[in-house]
Amino acid sequence: MSISKQCEAQKQLSQLRSQFLKRLPIELNSLKAIAENLNERGFDIATLNELHHRLHKLSGSCGTFGVPALGQATRILEIRLQAWIEDSSVEIDDKARQSIVRDIGALNSVIRTPENHSAATLTMTPDLPSDKTIRVWLIEDDAAFEQELVRQLESFNFQVHFFNSIRDAETAAQFERPDLLIMNVLLHRPSEQDSILLQDRITLKSLDCPLLFVSSTDDFNSRVRAARLGAEGYFVKPVDITVLINRMMQVLEKRRAPPQRVLIIDDDRDLAAHYQLVLTVAGMQAEVLQQPEVVMTKIANFRPEIILLDLHMPNFTGIDLAGVIRQYDEWSGLPIVFLSSESDFDIQILAMGQGADDFLMKPISDAQLIAATRARIERARRLTSLIAKDSLTGLLKHASIKEAADLETAQAQRNSKPVSIAMLDIDNFKLVNDTYGHAVGDNVIVSLAMLLRQRLRHSDIIGRYGGEEFAAVLPECDQADAYRLLDDIRNQFANIRFRHRSHQFNCTVSIGLADSAHFPRLIGTELLAIADHALYQAKREGRNRTCIARTIV
Amino acid sequence: MSTCQRILYVEDEPDIQTVAKLALEMVGGFTVKTCSSGEEALDEAADFMPDLILLDVMMPGMDGPTTFNRFREQPIAAKIPIVFMTAKIQPSEIAYYKSLGAIDVIAKPFDPMTLADQIRIIWEKREQNVHFQAM
Numbered sequence: 030m031s032i033s034k035q036c037e038a039q040k041q042l043s044q045l046r047s048q049f050l051k052r053l054p055i056e057l058n059s060l061k062a063i064a065e066n067l068n069e070r071g072f073d074i075a076t077l078n079e080l081h082h083r084l085h086k087l088s089g090s091c092g093t094f095g096v097p098a099l100g101q102a103t104r105i106l107e108i109r110l111q112a113w114i115e116d117s118s119v120e121i122d123d124k125a126r127q128s129i130v131r132d133i134g135a136l137n138s139v140i141r142t143p144e145n146h147s148a149a150t151l152t153m154t155p156d157l158p159s160d161k162t163i164r165v166w167l168i169e170d171d172a173a174f175e176q177e178l179v180r181q182l183e184s185f186n187f188q189v190h191f192f193n194s195i196r197d198a199e200t201a202a203q204f205e206r207p208d209l210l211i212m213n214v215l216l217h218r219p220s221e222q223d224s225i226l227l228q229d230r231i232t233l234k235s236l237d238c239p240l241l242f243v244s245s246t247d248d249f250n251s252r253v254r255a256a257r258l259g260a261e262g263y264f265v266k267p268v269d270i271t272v273l274i275n276r277m278m279q280v281l282e283k284r285r286a287p288p289q290r291v292l293i294i295d296d297d298r299d300l301a302a303h304y305q306l307v308l309t310v311a312g313m314q315a316e317v318l319q320q321p322e323v324v325m326t327k328i329a330n331f332r333p334e335i336i337l338l339d340l341h342m343p344n345f346t347g348i349d350l351a352g353v354i355r356q357y358d359e360w361s362g363l364p365i366v367f368l369s370s371e372s373d374f375d376i377q378i379l380a381m382g383q384g385a386d387d388f389l390m391k392p393i394s395d396a397q398l399i400a401a402t403r404a405r406i407e408r409a410r411r412l413t414s415l416i417a418k419d420s421l422t423g424l425l426k427h428a429s430i431k432e433a434a435d436l437e438t439a440q441a442q443r444n445s446k447p448v449s450i451a452m453l454d455i456d457n458f459k460l461v462n463d464t465y466g467h468a469v470g471d472n473v474i475v476s477l478a479m480l481l482r483q484r485l486r487h488s489d490i491i492g493r494y495g496g497e498e499f500a501a502v503l504p505e506c507d508q509a510d511a512y513r514l515l516d517d518i519r520n521q522f523a524n525i526r527f528r529h530r531s532h533q534f535n536c537t538v539s540i541g542l543a544d545s546a547h548f549p550r551l552i553g554t555e556l557l558a559i560a561d562h563a564l565y566q567a568k569r570e571g572r573n574r575t576c577i578a579r580t581i582v
Numbered sequence: 583m584s585t586c587q588r589i590l591y592v593e594d595e596p597d598i599q600t601v602a603k604l605a606l607e608m609v610g611g612f613t614v615k616t617c618s619s620g621e622e623a624l625d626e627a628a629d630f631m632p633d634l635i636l637l638d639v640m641m642p643g644m645d646g647p648t649t650f651n652r653f654r655e656q657p658i659a660a661k662i663p664i665v666f667m668t669a670k671i672q673p674s675e676i677a678y679y680k681s682l683g684a685i686d687v688i689a690k691p692f693d694p695m696t697l698a699d700q701i702r703i704i705w706e707k708r709e710q711n712v713h714f715q716a717m
Contacts, residue, residue: 034608034609037608038604038605038608038609038694038695039695041604041608042601042604042694045597045600045601045604049597082642085640085669086594086595088669089595089598089669089690089691090595090597090598091691092669092690092691093597093598093601093690093691093692093694094597094601100691104669
């Protein structure tokens with residue numbers, strides 16, 4: 030497919046998309062009107078069918094036009110209706126009817142509230158799978174700065190598109206989207222004060238990508254303006270590029286985080302379906318469990334990050350269930366939150382004693398439910414990452430990478446797929462530390478960590494093994510591919526220019542490689558040791574090179 | 583090996599029709615004929631002579647599986663490979679569509695930029711199978 034055809038297709042797709050978004054409120058209103066008929070006329074099957082069909086269509090269109098939150102919400106409603114249509118024995122009482130009418134009516138708010146806006150305007154075209162280069166747009170009129178920044182960003186494997194003015198960027202925005210936008214707050218022409226201008230620049234705002242500001246001035250007003258525009262960083266010139274890149278990575282990773290998984294256990298079907306809908310619209314992945322007996326299977330399959338548990342259910346109470354879940358070591362840390370109208374403090378305390386983490390009072394508002402759930406999961410995620418990850422680089426710690434290496438080699442043996450393991454060590458690192466100080470040394474370490482994260486795939490596992498030593502486990506990657514990739518990373522790293530006051534310097538890295546095809550009987554930790562030997566060979570042969578382990582030493 | 587060039591696409595929803603046509607013609611370079619219902623598709627198939635039929639499962643009136651069976655009864659269209667498109671992606675449902683004789687199932691919503699590739703992969707896999715069986 031030629032680039033121009035692809036561009037043309039993209040362009041037409043975004044036109045279709047904007048037409049769809051324009052029609053969306055009308056469609057939602059008419060859905061609401063049809064649903065309200067149910068309240069007036071009771072349940073007739075024709076209305077149910079009509080609603081079901083429309084929800085189905087809408088769910089499909091939303092998915093295709095990149096409004097996933099609404100797409101999933103309509104899908105949940107579609108499934109609820111389908112159950113009623115298919116099984117006429119299901120009792121549909123007034124409460125159930127009101128609940129679905131209300132939920133259909135509430136779809137409208139998904140596209141209206143600005144809070145959900147970003148969830149509803151996710152980019153339409155995901156990256157092509159093979160191409161994981163991150164596209165950065167830079168709007169800047171200082172040529173010298175621009176050149177240096179582009180060079181550095183490219184050595185971290187970002188693809189940089191540079192614009193002289195906002196207008197140029199706007200033209201480009203009609204056809205493509207960046208993953209991240211960096212702009213100078215105050216371009217030299219005083220008329221183009223960007224942070225003010227940007228408020229009126231619909232096209233740029235609709236890019237819906239993280240925004241970072243670079244500025245030669247540092248005053249409170251500019252920073253406030255930047256914050257109001259949703260900037261996720263403000264960097265004053267001269268910019269320390271590794272710090273800037275570190276922030277870029279953080280921001281991008283936050284966006285890439287998988288949706289939060291919530292398990293709802295409540296015997297009230299309609300209420301559970303409502304919670305599910307609310308959380309789905311907020312961008313989470315929510316599932317409902319109705320039979321408490323299979324709770325452990327459900328947890329094992331779905332791997333929720335939080336459980337919302339009804340306190341009073343027939344046969345088993347929420348306290349019983351929490352007690353069962355806590356019997357399993359693996360799930361002893363899983364947050365459990367009770368939802369109940371129980372106002373009796375003694376029972377609340379008893380529940381907390383049985384392993385519940387919190388107690389939310391019913392009725393709970395939608396906003397409160399979202400906020401409480403989201404905050405708890407975020408905290409749990411942060412905690413897990415603190416335990417497993419190195420605080421400087423955000424990579425796995427020594428023990429975790431060893432564990433991952435064993436796991437991956439075992440998996441590779443089962444599937445007869447290759448796995449490669451690399452050890453990397455920054456050359457003459459002690460000299461960097463002694464000459465420029467530890468802060469600069471840390472900067473070098475972080476840079477290599479970021480470069481590895483940029484270049485390796487999501488399925489690859491990277492760890493900080495020791496001081497300036499790193500390890501990477503590359504599943505389904507044979508020796509030749511691993512060598513090509515890592516040696517390229519070695520070259521890129523050598524090109525990164527570090528700065529200390531007026532001093533500039535470069536660093537290099539030595540790499541040792543070992544792969545499962547050549548050592549089929551070894552487990553991960555043993556392969557790590559062999560890769561380590563290859564690394565020392567690279568050091569002995571003069572550093573700044575990649576060596577492959579050929580024999581067991 | 584035969585190639586896949588002409589696709590008969592059956593879908594009732596106009597938005598999705600447009601996007602898929604765009605994705606298949608412009609991005610994929612296929613020749614596409616769109617039909618809005620099973621009945622229409624059954625009428626058009628003999629004239630258009632597609633290499634492949636892409637069939638939405640859930641349509642008002644004649645649904646995907648019914649249309650599928652009717653195609654199988656038509657002497658001319660009986661051998662044309664059919665791929666279902668559906669938002670229901672339960673493994674059991676996929677198995678059911680395959681048991682009917684569909685060569686594959688594509689999940690909706692699809693990604694417009696990769697739909698054509700998806701179809702090419704399905705086609706190649708089938709060609710290999712056909713080749714394999716012939717050996």
